[in-house]
Amino acid sequence: MQFSPIKRTLQAVLLLVASAAAGAEPPEILTSIKPLQLIAQELTEGVTEVDVLLKPGSSPHSHSLKPSDARKLKSADVIFWVGPSMEAFLPKILGGLKDTKSVAMMEAHGINLRSMEEDDNHIHDDHGHAHDHDEYDPHIWLSTDNARVMAKAMVKTLVSVDPANKKQYEKNLEVFGQRLNQADEDNLVKVKTAGTRPFFVFHNAYGYLEEQYGFQVAGFFTTNPDYQPGANHLVQLQEKLQKAGSACIFREPQFQPAYIDRLSEGLDIEVGVLDPLAEDIEPGSDSYARFINSMVDTITDCLQEPLPESLLGSSAG
Known part of the structure; x- marks a missing residue:
């Protein structure tokens, strides 16, 4: 069978398009912080590597944009970030990037936003409308329910810029959800069987984790990790620590304020480290x-009541 010149030309064009699509470079994906990189890397597994803007030790609350950061932002095809109340340094430069798709996760459809007011109930946003984000806790990645929402939003964006890998992104999203289901199942058991020691955290970043698994933080040292808490707050916190008896305190890797040692001196306190920015977690499968x-x-390891010294002595003998 012979094809007409028009059909042959059309066939050649289709082959060129298919060939170009098959050999197209994957998009350059950038996230603002490490926890978002962990999610995005799982979703792009088998397609591309995801880079992160803030390196270990950097605080998104107070980061100053460097020339190297600006170059990374300008070369990215897609940028996933939390929102203006977390990365205050980003909106201005993102507004000038015409060829880059930036997606603020606090605007994801269906994301759960908790009020910053301790006594207020959290707010469910099912509409994706703009908010005054200063009213809401921006540490949204510490909820696995929010991680599912963010992953779905990420895949929607990835498919829009890279439709050739749609099936891979959607397959990765399904696997990601399965891993979170297992994590939730395991973690709920851990929390249910944990001890009852009160615990205190460095700053009020853990509300989503509390809500997800039923934890209850007894107190926090500061609302902003980059500033010294007020004297009145520290006095009240010291009273709480004294009343708590045996307790746990969790600081964070980037911050080692001397006032934690001062407040816990002479008390039955175990000091640990919580890392809400996942500095020690390598991106990859199930990261x-x-x-x-x-x-x-x-x-949960710290919540277990320590054995009395008399029992420790007898078990050692």
């Missing part, structure tokens, strides 16, 4: 679940 599991393990 987000490993991150959440490590947070839960750190807390």
